[in-house]
Amino acid sequence: xxxxxxxxxxxxxxxxxxxxxxxxxxxxxxxxxxxxxxxxxxxxxxxxxxxxxxxxxxxxxxxxxxxxxxxxxxxxxxxxxxxxxxxxxxxxxxxxxxxxxxxxxxxxxxxxx
Numbered sequence: 001x002x003x004x005x006x007x008x009x010x011x012x013x014x015x016x017x018x019x020x021x022x023x024x025x026x027x028x029x030x031x032x033x034x035x036x037x038x039x040x041x042x043x044x045x046x047x048x049x050x051x052x053x054x055x056x057x058x059x060x061x062x063x064x065x066x067x068x069x070x071x072x073x074x075x076x077x078x079x080x081x082x083x084x085x086x087x088x089x090x091x092x093x094x095x096x097x098x099x100x101x102x103x104x105x106x107x108x109x110x111x112x113x
Contacts, residue, residue, distance in 0.1 A: 001016075001018065001099065001101055003075060003078045004016060004078070004091060004099065007082065007091065007092070008091070008092060011092050013093075014094065016096055016097065016098060016099040017097065017098055017099070018098070018099060018101075019058065019098035019099070019100055020100075021053075021056035021057060021058045021100070022056065022058055022098055022099060022100025023100040023101065023102065024056050024100070025052040025053055025055065025056045025058070025100055025102075026052075026100040026101055026102030027100075027102035027103075027104070028052065028102070029043055029047075029067065029102060030102030030103055030104040031102070031104040032044050032045075033067065033069055033104070034069070034104035034105055034106040035104075035106060037069075037106060038069070039067060039068060039069035039070070040067065041065055041067060049063045049064070049065035050063045058098075061095070062093075062095065064090040064093055065090070066081050066087045066090050066091060068080060068081070074103075
């Protein structure tokens with residue numbers, strides 16, 4: 001979260017505020033990815049980012065999502081996002097106001113999401 005807002009400040013984009021509803025949605029998706037040993041925007045139930053925002057009653061105008069799995073640290077995942085034009089654009093979307101971050105590990109597979 002701090003890496004994201006530091007980068008947004010450097011790019012003259014407004015800071016994001018944490019929204020607990022989005023944190024819940026992100027955490028559920030992270031746990032789903034870790035348990036299923038996959039990474040992506042579609043959940044194991046077929047849900048997409050907007051579906052997950054709807055499930056937590058977040059009133060959205062647009063939804064953007066960066067997801068990853070397998071990185072050892074948050075800074076390494078964030079660096080990969082910043083190297084990807086699509087993920088970088090999501091991270092720096094000036095209209096965005098809120099963010100939710102989730103993290104999960106699967107001890108059986110050593111997957112992190």
